[in-house]
Amino acid sequence: MDQQGILTVVSGFSGAGKGTIMEELVSRYDNYALSVSATTRAPREGEKEGKAYYFKTREEFESMIARDELIEYAQYVDQYYGTPKEYVLASLAAGKDVLLEIEVQGALAVKEKFPDAALVFITPPDAAELKRRLLGRGTESAEKIEARLRRAAQESRLMGNYDYILVNDKLDECVEELHRLIQALHTRACCRQDLIKRIQEDMKQFEKGE
Ligand code: ADP
Ligand code: 5GP
DSSP states (O other), rough: SSSOOEEEEEEEEEESHHHHHHHHHHOOOOSSSOOOOSSOOOOTTTOOOOOTTTEOOOHHHHHHHHHTTTEEEEEEEEEEEEEEHHHHHHHHHTTTTTEEEOHHHHHHHHHHHHHTTTOOOEOOHHHHHHHHEEEEHHOOOHHHHHHHHHHHHHHHHGGGGSSSEOOOOHHHHHHHHHHHHHHTTTTTTGGOOOHHHHHHHHHHHTTEEE
């Protein structure tokens, strides 16, 4: 088995389908660990504490920052969102492929700290479909949807900084494409240090002429 799991950061416009894709991926395959973020935003209908998010007050969130408990954090449409450190580090060490579903600033901050992390950007096929999905989800007011669409337009300028771009047109295809991508990343040399060392050791016999 690989030493460490792979850290994959998934971003995309609000309403692109990230949450739906992550949920499917985790339910179809065993080796994923989905990080649960902390946030100051209010829970949506049906969102459970510790499953969708750890819901925090501003004071609680700011003390997590002060105690250095977050890998990264960002403000998104006036609310804090951040990635708790402990779960991510423990899961990677246990060989799990860790998924972070976070916005663009956070993703770029993760890449600074974890240069081997894979940055994946998920986009709907076009802008009209994005608006349809956000309206269809029905979880935000018209005003909040407008704010999210404005933010999406800004985020689209940073898509080019990502390693991979996936189009979420047909959900099932996008889930499988993401899974294949992450599995393929296991063959990168940076993920195969144990194997490299074993083969190098093994090859020494030929230097000695055995
Ligand atoms: P995000 O987590 O990126 O904000 P969601 O996962 O909440 O987005 O998806 C937004 C809405 O779009 C949801 O109502 C979801 O059911 C729907 N959706 C997700 N993927 C697709 C898809 N491939 N085709 C059509 N609708 C989708
Ligand atoms: P939502 O309110 O729709 O759940 O999330 C809003 C945005 O915050 C999404 O783009 C989501 O990916 C992002 N987000 C969720 N958790 C985190 C996090 O821990 N850190 C950062 N930087 N962004 C996050």
